[in-house]
Amino acid sequence: MRKRTVNKYELSNLIAERWSPRAFDPQKKIENRTMMSLIEAARWAPSAFNEQPWRFMVGHRGDPTFDKILSTLVEWNQQWAKNASVLVLNIGKKTFTKNGKKNVVFKYDVGQAVAFMLVEAMHHGIISHEMSGFDPEKASEIFKIPADYQPLSVTAFGYYGNSSDLSPELKELEFATRKRKNINDIAFGKMFGDCFKE
Numbered sequence: 388m389r390k391r392t393v394n395k396y397e398l399s400n401l402i403a404e405r406w407s408p409r410a411f412d413p414q415k416k417i418e419n420r421t422m423m424s425l426i427e428a429a430r431w432a433p434s435a436f437n438e439q440p441w442r443f444m445v446g447h448r449g450d451p452t453f454d455k456i457l458s459t460l461v462e463w464n465q466q467w468a469k470n471a472s473v474l475v476l477n478i479g480k481k482t483f484t485k486n487g488k489k490n491v492v493f494k495y496d497v498g499q500a501v502a503f504m505l506v507e508a509m510h511h512g513i514i515s516h517e518m519s520g521f522d523p524e525k526a527s528e529i530f531k532i533p534a535d536y537q538p539l540s541v542t543a544f545g546y547y548g549n550s551s552d553l554s555p556e557l558k559e560l561e562f563a564t565r566k567r568k569n570i571n572d573i574a575f576g577k578m579f580g581d582c583f584k585e
């Protein structure tokens with residue numbers, strides 16, 4: 388299903404066609420090689436002092452890592468994310484490796500790397516849905532994640548399935564119009580809050 392952006396200015400299809408579906412096809416698999424391209428995209432994201440604080444637990448449906456990541460999700464997310472082909476637990480390193488100092492932008496950098504993965508996924512015809520509805524403590528325990536690392540989110544990747552298989556509640560969200568703030572509300576000119584001259 389397509390839910391293309393309604394954009395005033397030109398956009399590449401990789402951005403314009405991305406959205407966060409829940410109707411994943413439970414039959415389809417993502418080739419490991421393709422998944423590696425997504426990780427490669429994350430790897431080449433920029434980061435403060437080139438620390439690259441991102442780490443990823445990658446589980447393909449049918450393997451124990453997938454089931455473990457799924458078990459950390461809130462029920463609301465589990466009901467549809469179980470049909471994803473791959474679940475990725477996104478983890479961030481809280482300190483700089485070279486001096487042990489606190490890295491205040493580690494979440495920013497991990498988010499950026501995840502965004503790179505989502506865009507690369509689009510290039511391969513793969514849909515994605517990010518989730519913060521999960522239990523980070525449980526994830527740390529299950530995967531023995533060291534204290535210096537923080538589980539931040541989970542991303543579901545896969546292929547579009549059948550929206551009529553969704554519950555009525557999920558179906559409504561699936562077909563809801565995508566909304567965004569206006570450009571004037573997010574980009575400013577002379578002072579914060581001033582209208583930006585488009």
Ligand SMILES: Cc1cc2nc3c(=O)[nH]c(=O)nc-3n(C[C@H](O)[C@H](O)[C@H](O)COP(=O)(O)O)c2cc1C
Binds near residue numbers: 565
């Ligand atoms: C960090 C983050 C956490 C999110 N958590 C959830 C979640 O737990 N469950 C869910 O169904 N969607 C979740 N979403 C998806 C957002 O609701 C979605 O991206 C937003 O509504 C915009 O829709 P679009 O991606 O289709 O443009 C999350 C997205 C992000 C970036």
